[in-house]
Amino acid sequence: MTTTAPAVRQATGSKVAPTRHPFRWLAAAGVVMLLAMAANSLVTNPAWEWEVVGQYLFAPSVLRAVLLTLELTALGTVFGFALGGVLAVMRLSPNPLLSSVAWGYVWVFRAVPLILQLLFWYNLALLYPRLSFGIPFGPSFFSVGTMDLIGPVTAAALGLALHQAAYAAEIVRGGLLAVDPGQREAAAALGIRRVRRFFRIILPQAMRSIVPNAGNEIIGLVKGTSVVYIMALPELFYQVQVIYMRNGRVVALLLVAAIWYLALTTVMSVVQHYIERHYGRGRS
Amino acid sequence: MIEIDGVHKSFGALRVLRGVSLKVAPGEVAVVLGPSGSGKSTLLRTINHLEKVDAGTVAVDGELVGYRRSGDVLHELPEREILRQRTKIGFVFQNFNLFPHLTVRENVAEAPLSAQRRPKAEVAETVNRLLLRVGLSDKADAYPGTLSGGQRQRVAIARALALDPKVVLFDEPTSALDPELVGEVLDVMRDLAKSGTTMVVVTHEIGFAREAADTVVFLDEGLVVEQGPPDQVIDHPQHERTRAFISRVL
Numbered sequence: 001m002t003t004t005a006p007a008v009r010q011a012t013g014s015k016v017a018p019t020r021h022p023f024r025w026l027a028a029a030g031v032v033m034l035l036a037m038a039a040n041s042l043v044t045n046p047a048w049e050w051e052v053v054g055q056y057l058f059a060p061s062v063l064r065a066v067l068l069t070l071e072l073t074a075l076g077t078v079f080g081f082a083l084g085g086v087l088a089v090m091r092l093s094p095n096p097l098l099s100s101v102a103w104g105y106v107w108v109f110r111a112v113p114l115i116l117q118l119l120f121w122y123n124l125a126l127l128y129p130r131l132s133f134g135i136p137f138g139p140s141f142f143s144v145g146t147m148d149l150i151g152p153v154t155a156a157a158l159g160l161a162l163h164q165a166a167y168a169a170e171i172v173r174g175g176l177l178a179v180d181p182g183q184r185e186a187a188a189a190l191g192i193r194r195v196r197r198f199f200r201i202i203l204p205q206a207m208r209s210i211v212p213n214a215g216n217e218i219i220g221l222v223k224g225t226s227v228v229y230i231m232a233l234p235e236l237f238y239q240v241q242v243i244y245m246r247n248g249r250v251v252a253l254l255l256v257a258a259i260w261y262l263a264l265t266t267v268m269s270v271v272q273h274y275i276e277r278h279y280g281r282g283r284s
Numbered sequence: 285m286i287e288i289d290g291v292h293k294s295f296g297a298l299r300v301l302r303g304v305s306l307k308v309a310p311g312e313v314a315v316v317l318g319p320s321g322s323g324k325s326t327l328l329r330t331i332n333h334l335e336k337v338d339a340g341t342v343a344v345d346g347e348l349v350g351y352r353r354s355g356d357v358l359h360e361l362p363e364r365e366i367l368r369q370r371t372k373i374g375f376v377f378q379n380f381n382l383f384p385h386l387t388v389r390e391n392v393a394e395a396p397l398s399a400q401r402r403p404k405a406e407v408a409e410t411v412n413r414l415l416l417r418v419g420l421s422d423k424a425d426a427y428p429g430t431l432s433g434g435q436r437q438r439v440a441i442a443r444a445l446a447l448d449p450k451v452v453l454f455d456e457p458t459s460a461l462d463p464e465l466v467g468e469v470l471d472v473m474r475d476l477a478k479s480g481t482t483m484v485v486v487t488h489e490i491g492f493a494r495e496a497a498d499t500v501v502f503l504d505e506g507l508v509v510e511q512g513p514p515d516q517v518i519d520h521p522q523h524e525r526t527r528a529f530i531s532r533v534l
Contacts, residue, residue: 186381189332190395190447191371194363200398204385282385282427 052252056243057259065239066260072153072225072235073264076160077218083161084168089198091173102169109166115227118159122231124150156228164221171213175206207279215272219265236260285310285451285482286331291340293326300326302506303340308451308499311480315493315514318503319529324486327503328453331484332373333366344373345450371399374444374452378459380436382428382443388415389424392443400447407446414442418472434465438472445476452476454485490533494518502526 042048056062091102109117125146132143150158179202187197226237234242236257244253286308293301300323308314316324329335331342333350341358342349349369351358361369382391389411396407415421418438428436437457444452454473458466470492477483477496487493493500493514500517502510502525510517510526521527 180381182377182379182381183383185334186375186377186383188367189334189370189373189375189377190443191367191369191399192395193367193399196398200394201383205383279385282387282429 047251048255049249049252052249053255053259056240056253056256061234061239061243062236062256062260065234065236066264068153068234069222069225069236069260070264072156072160072228072233073218073222075157076164076221076225079157079161080164080221081168081172081214083165084170085172087165087169088172088176091169092176106166106169109163114159114163114224115230117163118156118228118231121150121155121159121162122152124155152231152233156225156231156233160221160224160228164217167217168214171210171217172206174213175208175210176202178209179205204279208276208283211272211276211279215268215275219268222264222268223261285312285345286484287341287343288327288331289341289343291327291330291342292338293323293330293335294338300506301330301337304503304506304508305340306501306508306511308482308484310482312498313477313481313483313485313496314499314501315497316484316486316501316503317488317490317493317517317529317533322503323506324503325455328375328455328484328486331451331453332370332375334375344369349373367399371395371447372450374447374449376437376440376444376452376454376457378456380428380433380440380460382436382440384428387425387427388420388431388439391428391439392446395443396446396448410446410448411442414445415439417445417475418442419468432465433461434468437461437469441469441472441476451482451484454483454487456486456488458487458489488533490518490530502529504529 087102087105090098091106093099093102128146130143131146131149132140134140134142183201183205184197187201192201225235228235229238229241232238240253240257244250286306288304288306291301291304292299304323304327306314306327316327318324326335330337331344331349333342336350341351347369348358350361350366352361353359383394386394392411392414393407396402396410397404402410411424412421415424418441420435420438420442423431423435423439428439431439437460441452441457457473458469461469466489470489473483473485473492474496485492485497495514497514499511500514501508502517502521502523504525510521510523516522517526518530521530
């Protein structure tokens with residue numbers, strides 16, 4: 001604002017000289033120098049193997065892996081936030097049983113590392129070889145082998161979603177608590193039904209504080225999917241490992257994965273910006 | 285129109301209402317005065333069951349609010365019924381409580397559409413008529429955040445009227461406003477009073493009470509100390525406590 005106004009004449013006729021910032025200039029020069037050095041090394045150091053990066057960036061096996069990464073992220077997000085939303089509402093419920101069950105869920109699933117949870121679901125068959133469906137404590141209608149029902153992709157999606165739900169629950173709860181209690185009261189005084197009150201009045205306002213945190217979580221989840229490599233699922237991280245084990249081009253292939261993760265999170269950040277703008281309407 | 289009979293309400297050990305009885309006839313404007321902490325707001329909130337009473341009854345338009353009597357027992361109504369009763373009772377809050385993510389038009393239209401399930405076209409007409417009445421037709425598509433306090437409270441009044449309620453309750457409607465904005469809200473309320481709307485107003489605006497009230501009720505420490513026409517209660521109070529209060533606020 002003041003940078004383009006070198007010397008403003010005041011009403012009194014005195015000249016106003018803006019403060020000079022020599023150290024800012026010095027710091028900027030230093031940063032430019034470092035950037036130039038980094039760019040130079042990226043271009044001139046042949047060990048980066050840019051031609052290998054280009055060769056694999058859009059290779060079919062890599063594209064399939066990107067797709068699986070996206071699929072796992074989507075499943076983890078949708079089911080994670082759906083369950084998280086339910087848990088948040090349970091946690092805020094006046095019913096002590098519902099509230100403590102939700103608390104217990106968050107407690108357990110936030111405490112145990114994701115990688116351990118994934119291996120657990122992957123090995124569920126060791127615990128329950130067959131799953132049966134029927135009346136609780138009553139007769140069973142049919143049963144299936146756990147291995148048939150929960151394959152590696154299902155196990156991975158399940159693990160990611162259940163883990164994500166614990167974090168999502170806290171984010172949603174925080175968002176709901178951030179809404180002025182007067183809003184609930186006004187809606188109740190107008191005779192608006194509970195469900196409508198939640199979805200029309202409270203949730204849209206809660207979204208203002210939910211979205212930035214949820215964006216963080218979902219971007220975390222994109223990268224979190226890389227953990228499922230331990231289940232030998234060919235998502236992005238596993239796939240590039242497979243390729244570089246074969247051809248030894250470690251750095252180039254790690255770069256391929258990095259570029260894809262960067263691209264995915266960039267798209268998500270842009271989407272997040274528009275969602276935030278949508279829920280920010282009516283606020284200055 | 286409103287019959288409050290022996291209402292008691294405590295918050296923990298604090299006894300806020302200690303047997304309040306009050307009758308408001310159809311078309312009557314009752315202004316409730318009293319020092320802060322006297323239970324004015326709580327009394328108002330029991331009328332539309334935002335607060336449950338500990339003892340006593342509240343009836344609006346001949347119907348018990350929040351309960352169904354069978355013999356000697358009062359059964360609490362299911363929420364659906366209470367919500368239906370509330371559509372007959374408009375409520376204007378001190379802090380407006382407009383929905384900030386909805387436009388002025390959407391704020392006013394929300395309850396008639398979702399709580400009363402009235403047809404869209406009819407509601408649109410009602411909204412236009414009410415916004416004209418409170419002088420905000422040009423703000424229909426603005427968000428509450430862009431309005432002044434006085435304009436927000438006028439929207440809140442239009443929102444309460446949109447349900448076509450039997451009574452309208454005002455909980456200190458001008459207390460959160462800058463002094464120069466109080467007048468526009470009182471103008472709207474005066475206009476409502478003249479048109480025969482049954483109103484209960486909790487306020488500190490003695491001028492409004494004197495001018496628009498049919499009955500002034502003085503509440504102190506959870507009890508009705510004195511009630512009557514404004515020239516009696518405000519100008520010739522019978523009780524020492526009323527006299528002391530009036531002399532402090534005038």
